[in-house]
Amino acid sequence: MDTESACPETRNLYRTFFYKLLRNYVVGSLLVILIAGSSVVLATLNLPPEEHRRLGFIMLLSLAVMTIVELIVFLRHIKPIRQGLNSGAGLKKLKAAYVQTHRLPLLTVFRILVPHLLGFSVPAVILTSCLLSRGLLNFPVLYMLGASLGALVIAGMHAMLDFFLTTAAIRPLLVDLKIQANKKYQVELNAKGYKFLSIRPKFLISGMLIGTSPLLLFSLVVHFRLQNSDAGLFQNYWSWAGVILLIAAAFTYMGARLITQDIERPISQLYDAMNDIKEGQMTKIPNIYSDEFSKLVSGFNMMVGSLQHREKQSQVMLDSYFVALAAALDARDPYTAGHSLRVAEYSELIGRLCSMSTEELAIIRKSALLHDIGKIGISDTVLLKEGRLTDEEFNQIKAHPILGENILVQIEPKDEMAPLLPGVRSHHERYDGQGYPDGLAGEDIPVLGRIIAVADAYDAMTSDRPYRRGMAPSIALLILEEGKGSQWDPAFAQVFVDHMRAQLFSMRKGRA
Incomplete structure (x- = not known):
């Protein structure tokens, strides 16, 4: 062919x-x-x-x-x-x-x-x-x-x-x-x-060939010439020629090895930095070079800086996107305006009190902002009803965690939404297993769900509704404390209660 x-x-x-x-x-x-x-x-x-x-x-x-x-x-x-x-x-x-x-x-x-x-x-x-x-x-x-x-x-x-x-x-x-x-x-x-074939064998083999081959070839030619012309010189020829060849081979190997290491070092740093970027870590390389690698490292660091700037912009846009979704949901009911944002702040506070990482806190905040997003799929006649809900209407309300998960599954980028799903689905589960939609109990409930449940309950109890005024914070905290281990995760509920009581005490002391 x-x-x-x-x-x-x-x-x-x-x-x-x-x-x-x-x-x-x-x-x-x-x-x-x-x-x-x-x-x-x-x-x-x-x-x-x-x-x-x-x-x-x-x-x-x-x-x-x-x-x-x-x-x-x-x-x-x-x-x-x-x-x-x-x-x-x-x-x-x-x-x-x-x-x-x-x-x-x-x-x-x-x-x-x-x-x-x-x-x-x-x-x-x-x-x-x-x-x-x-x-x-x-x-x-x-x-x-x-x-x-x-x-x-x-x-x-x-x-x-x-x-x-x-x-x-x-x-x-x-x-x-x-x-x-x-x-x-x-x-x-x-x-x-x-x-x-990596750089090391290329340089070492090439260096050895370049450094020793001409000398070895020359030694062979001289060997035959001396053998024909001067028997006295020929007797000691390979004793000193061999030493010269060994010295040349040693210097050639050392030189090739040093040159190889000098080239491998920046390449290895660039390779490791690129792997870090692949894993989501924007790593810059110290520019300590004074040859062409200086330009390469400088260009790489500029690229990383540009990626960091774009990632920051994208993150800001994504955060704004979550806030906008939460605000759009809260706007349906003037009495719950700001609920999602407050729940996000309380949830993030619980995570911070439990020494969670920056990445975990970001996920907690986003998930809490969107925890009620499924209520978009519930009709206004049910969602905004002021009186007591019928069993059928309450079942519609209980469906909002699953609706919320289904909505977020369809939003791109999927890998950004995936960590938020457990919090959205499980924030109405109870620690004793009597919650919904899955009836999970104890630590089977995802961490996000257990955190948001505490924050959601506190804000619901302290916020005004058409049919009642919000409770005093001290009463809401007492209810959380009494319900820990049954309705709410005992550790998350207690750390939140202790912090909020300390805040209330400081405020009262300040007024006094």
């Missing part, structure tokens, strides 16, 4: 991508042949022209074998990508193409270190061994082993360069695949399940 049925833009994008990979491969392969052939083999040997030609033929033949083997593997690697870019590709193939594109840099490393290196080295070793055995080449077998080691070192360098070049080449393709999936299937592609 090819990409001919894809749209022109995708075809052009794929061709550009393919030619980039091909260019990287050809340039890297030629460098391997030229450097490994001339620097490690030809430059270290003093051979007659005829033997140089034979070695050149071996390299060309090995190069042909390597090209065929690697081309087969390369086509297998990019096949899922070609299939995914086809205009008729389904979502499954698009996902497979996306993941395979992400894997391509590591597959490039595999291709260079396995089919590429072995495809060249195995034929070269076999042919060279045959010519050596027939006397058509004349140099020690150890030279061939040195050349193989040099080829391995250079292949490692080649793999590293191609890894980063391929990483750059796949980016436009990844963007196109995500656009196609979103456009055709409204799906956001991700490489879930694919294990990405």
Whole structure:
């Protein structure tokens, strides 16, 4: 399957991508042949022209074998990508193409270190061994082993360069695949399940290759040169060359590790801060950097500041929304005007006296503001009736907690309303199980319901009604105290009674 049925833009994008990979491969392969052939083999040997030609033929033949083997593997690697870019590709193939594109840099490393290196080295070793055995080449077998080691070192360098070049080449393709999936299937592609190569091994391996490979290659060339020219120097060669290589490797590792840590630190902080934002915590990062990360952290903190401002505005609007709903409800009956707001204040007071968190207090207040919202669904003839209610009318009144819950369930955002539902439904439950609508008892009643029940009862008892005047606060508090454990939660009722009595005592003392 090819990409001919894809749209022109995708075809052009794929061709550009393919030619980039091909260019990287050809340039890297030629460098391997030229450097490994001339620097490690030809430059270290003093051979007659005829033997140089034979070695050149071996390299060309090995190069042909390597090209065929690697081309087969390369086509297998990019096949899922070609299939995914086809205009008729389904979502499954698009996902497979996306993941395979992400894997391509590591597959490039595999291709260079396995089919590429072995495809060249195995034929070269076999042919060279045959010519050596027939006397058509004349140099020690150890030279061939040195050349193989040099080829391995250079292949490692080649793999590293191609890894980063391929990483750059796949980016436009990844963007196109995500656009196609979103456009055709409204799906956001991700490489879930694919294990990405982290920064640490990238930097450490690349640093070690960059720092030690040229030195090791140089040491091999000098080894063969000294062996041919100065036997005295050659005897001690690897004693001092090995020390230099070890020192170089140690400094390279330390440098790569320090650079990695310097880059990982701000990235880790940004990642943790983004997780905090995901959990609802707007965390800013201390900007202690003096490089490009300073700009990145500054931009991130600006974004967090903007989100904090928007969240504050949204919260203010949402709070106003709750207050407006409560006011709209209270406006139906002039005698209950302000009831919902007072119940919210009393409920919040109880929560504060019980050392509840800021988040819990906010939920208590919102739930209390809307605790009677279900009365919107009750007719005025019943809700505003001044005389005694019939059993049927009282049953209608008793339905308002369930009506309120049903109303709030339909309001967006649902996750903002969900914590308020238990308080709205259960604020008329009694601690002894004789309340409504579910007949819950004791601590089976949600905390919000038990708190609002105390606040609601106190405000109802102390507020004026058409058929009676409100009770004195001291009498209402006495009723709450007597009813704790039967009608109201004993802990919440007592803490409220104690606080309000202390307030009344302070007021009387102030008047005196």
